[in-house]
Amino acid sequence: MLVPILTACAVIAVIGAVIGVLLSVLSEKFKSKIDPKEEKLRSVLAGSNCGGCGYAGCDAYAKAVVYEGADPGLCVAADPAKISEILGVSVTGGKKKVAYVRCSGNCVKTNMNYNFDDTNDCRIAYLAPGHGSKKCPYGCCGFGTCAEVCPYDAIRITDGLAIVDSEKCQACGKCVAVCPNRLIDIIPSDAMYVVRCSSLKKGMVVKNACADGCIGCGICVRACPEGAITVANNIARINQDKCTRCGKCAEKCPSKIIIKRF
Amino acid sequence: MNYVTAFILGIINYALIDNVVLCRFLGLCPFLGVSKKTSTAVGMGASVIAVITLSSAITYFINKYALIPLNLVYMRTIAYIMIIAALVQTVEIILKRKMPSLYKALGVYLPLITTNCAVLGVAIDCSQKGFGFFDTMVFSVGTSVGFLVSIVIMAGIRERIQYNKIPKAFKGMPIVLLAAGLMAIAFFGFKGVSFT
Numbered sequence: 084m085l086v087p088i089l090t091a092c093a094v095i096a097v098i099g100a101v102i103g104v105l106l107s108v109l110s111e112k113f114k115s116k117i118d119p120k121e122e123k124l125r126s127v128l129a130g131s132n133c134g135g136c137g138y139a140g141c142d143a144y145a146k147a148v149v150y151e152g153a154d155p156g157l158c159v160a161a162d163p164a165k166i167s168e169i170l171g172v173s174v175t176g177g178k179k180k181v182a183y184v185r186c187s188g189n190c191v192k193t194n195m196n197y198n199f200d201d202t203n204d205c206r207i208a209y210l211a212p213g214h215g216s217k218k219c220p221y222g223c224c225g226f227g228t229c230a231e232v233c234p235y236d237a238i239r240i241t242d243g244l245a246i247v248d249s250e251k252c253q254a255c256g257k258c259v260a261v262c263p264n265r266l267i268d269i270i271p272s273d274a275m276y277v278v279r280c281s282s283l284k285k286g287m288v289v290k291n292a293c294a295d296g297c298i299g300c301g302i303c304v305r306a307c308p309e310g311a312i313t314v315a316n317n318i319a320r321i322n323q324d325k326c327t328r329c330g331k332c333a334e335k336c337p338s339k340i341i342i343k344r345f
Numbered sequence: 346m347n348y349v350t351a352f353i354l355g356i357i358n359y360a361l362i363d364n365v366v367l368c369r370f371l372g373l374c375p376f377l378g379v380s381k382k383t384s385t386a387v388g389m390g391a392s393v394i395a396v397i398t399l400s401s402a403i404t405y406f407i408n409k410y411a412l413i414p415l416n417l418v419y420m421r422t423i424a425y426i427m428i429i430a431a432l433v434q435t436v437e438i439i440l441k442r443k444m445p446s447l448y449k450a451l452g453v454y455l456p457l458i459t460t461n462c463a464v465l466g467v468a469i470d471c472s473q474k475g476f477g478f479f480d481t482m483v484f485s486v487g488t489s490v491g492f493l494v495s496i497v498i499m500a501g502i503r504e505r506i507q508y509n510k511i512p513k514a515f516k517g518m519p520i521v522l523l524a525a526g527l528m529a530i531a532f533f534g535f536k537g538v539s540f541t
Contacts, residue, residue: 090415098407098424102431109435113442 121149123169129160133234135255160235160253179272180254182237182247184229186266187279187340188222189242192294204228209263217243218292221282223266229258249344275328276321279342283316297340303332352483354540359487365463366495367525367532372463375454376496377521385450386500390493392436392451394486396458397467400429401485404468405478418472425468426459433459463492498528 125145129135136157138144147153148170155166159180167173199216202208205224208215215224225243237251238258247258249272259267266281278297282289286298299317311325312332319341321332333341363369366376372393379389404425412418437455440448448455458464467488471481502524511520 087416091417091420094411094415094417095420095424095427098411098427102427106431106434106438110438113438 118149120169121145124148124166127161127165127169128158129253131160131234133160133253133255133257135159135253135257159255180269181249181252181272182254182256182258182267183270183274183277184223184245184247184267185277185279185281186221186223186244186264187295187342188217188219188293189225189244191242193222193243194218194292202226206261206263214264219282219284219289219296221264221266221280221284222293224264228261228263229267232257232261271323274321274323274326275344276326276330276333276341277344278319278321278340280340281318283318285317289317295340296338298338300337302335302337303341306331306335348479351479355480355483356487356490358540359484360491360494361532362535362538363488364491364495364532364535365466365488366492367529368536369466371466372461372492374457375461376492376499377518377525378457379451379454380496380499380503380521382450383497383500383504385447386496387493388444388447389451389454390489390496392440392455393458393461393463393492394489396429396432396436397464397485397489397492398482400425400432400464401468401471401481402478403428403432405471405476405481408472421469421472422465425465429464429468430459463488495528495532499525502528 125141128141128145130141132140134140136144136159138147138153138157141158144153144158148155155170155172156163158166195216196213196218197216199208199211203226205215205226205228208224208226214220215222217224223244225240225245227238227240227245229245230238230240233252234255234257235251235253237248237253238245239248240246245258245267247267254269254272256269259265259269264281270277280289280293280295280297282293282296284292286300289296289298297318299314299319301314301319303312303319304314308329308331309325309327311322311327313320313322319332321341330343333339333343359365365371366373375389375393380386407424407428408418408421412421412424417424433456436458437448440451440455467485471484476484499521503521506520506524515523
């Protein structure tokens with residue numbers, strides 16, 4: 084009874100051992116020379132294969148930089164100083180950016196149309212009437228599809244609302260692509276004032292649906308001395324290039340929907 | 346019939362009449378995946394020839410001197426897969442060093458030869474049909490040459506239809522599958538040829 088099992092194990096083990104030894108000898112003999120730059124560069128890159136640089140992974144990007152002269156400043160998570168040290172050229176990595184969810188409608192603030200609990204994917208919930216159970220059709224569905232795809236574990240769902248941890252976020256853009264409501268923006272990490280709503284409905288409808296919503300009143304537009312805010316389609320937008328962080332918009336906003344981030 | 350005639354007829358038989366891709370529908374994944382350019386298709390076909398020939402030779406001896414005497418025929422699949430995987434690794438290591446451009450062009454399809462059903466199919470077919478060593482070699486070389494022939498023809502077709510006006514619905518993979526179907530019909534024309 085036991086003998087055939089043992090012989091089977093032994094035969095497979097012997098075959099495996101022989102193959103293993105042969106392969107290791109062979110790989111030692113045919114060792115390909117790797118550019119030491121590539122290895123070093125690979126070690127300072129993010130290492131999470133997030134794909135934010137547009138290449139298939141960190142290995143592919145390191146190869147592309149060393150052998151094909153790809154732009155060395157594409158990795159959002161790597162320290163540009165280290166990369167320039169390795170490559171011997173000055174790399175000005177782009178300004179640090181973070182993802183930002185343009186919604187503040189959590190379970191407390193937003194009214195519900197119905198209960199919707201037979202899925203855990205926002206992209207399915209989005210297909211339901213009113214783009215999910217929240218009364219606001221533009222709001223965060225809150226099932227955390229963005230959190231699932233985040234390679235840096237930077238998104239948490241708190242009270243049915245996705246919140247990005249700006250410390251962990253590397254702005255790779257995976258969540259932006261996956262959010263069915265297109266709620267997530269990539270903004271400069273030093274952007275201080277942001278509009279935390281993306282509802283395009285008129286003021287009354289917004290107020291009915293959510294305690295925290297931009298009603299498109301335009302008070303912020305008049306309050307801003309720099310002309311950085313525009314209201315179109317009942318929603319305010321802040322041009323972060325023009326913003327001087329004076330904070331007047333947040334003071335004047337009647338719905339308190341312009342938020343100071345830090 | 347001496348060995349030379351038998352070898353040549355066997356190659357023609359397995360490469361054209363019983364073509365592995367187009368008549369037996371094995372190894373479709375690399376057939377569709379790596380047939381974009383003729384040069385990579387030739388590289389892929391050559392690697393498959395090397396892997397199939399070596400693997401069926403080795404598995405023949407493993408089968409005859411280890412599995413059958415020890416009554417372990419049921420372990421065939423697992424033992425063969427190990428040998429095939431090792432051979433693919435070998436080919437990969439050698440290609441990486443000797444022909445980096447081909448290694449890069451083959452990309453993920455090179456390790457995928459491991460799971461190319463044509464490779465395992467040939468090895469298992471030989472054992473199940475009880476082929477001798479000569480027949481095994483004829484079968485494996487013929488089959489893999491058939492794979493090379495069909496993937497190179499396919500790559501040629503794809504290179505030529507690249508700039509054709511293809512209806513929007515057929516762009517990309519659908520037209521490739523249609524072409525493969527037409528090729529299969531053409532290859533079925535060989536079925537009337539018989540050497541026996």
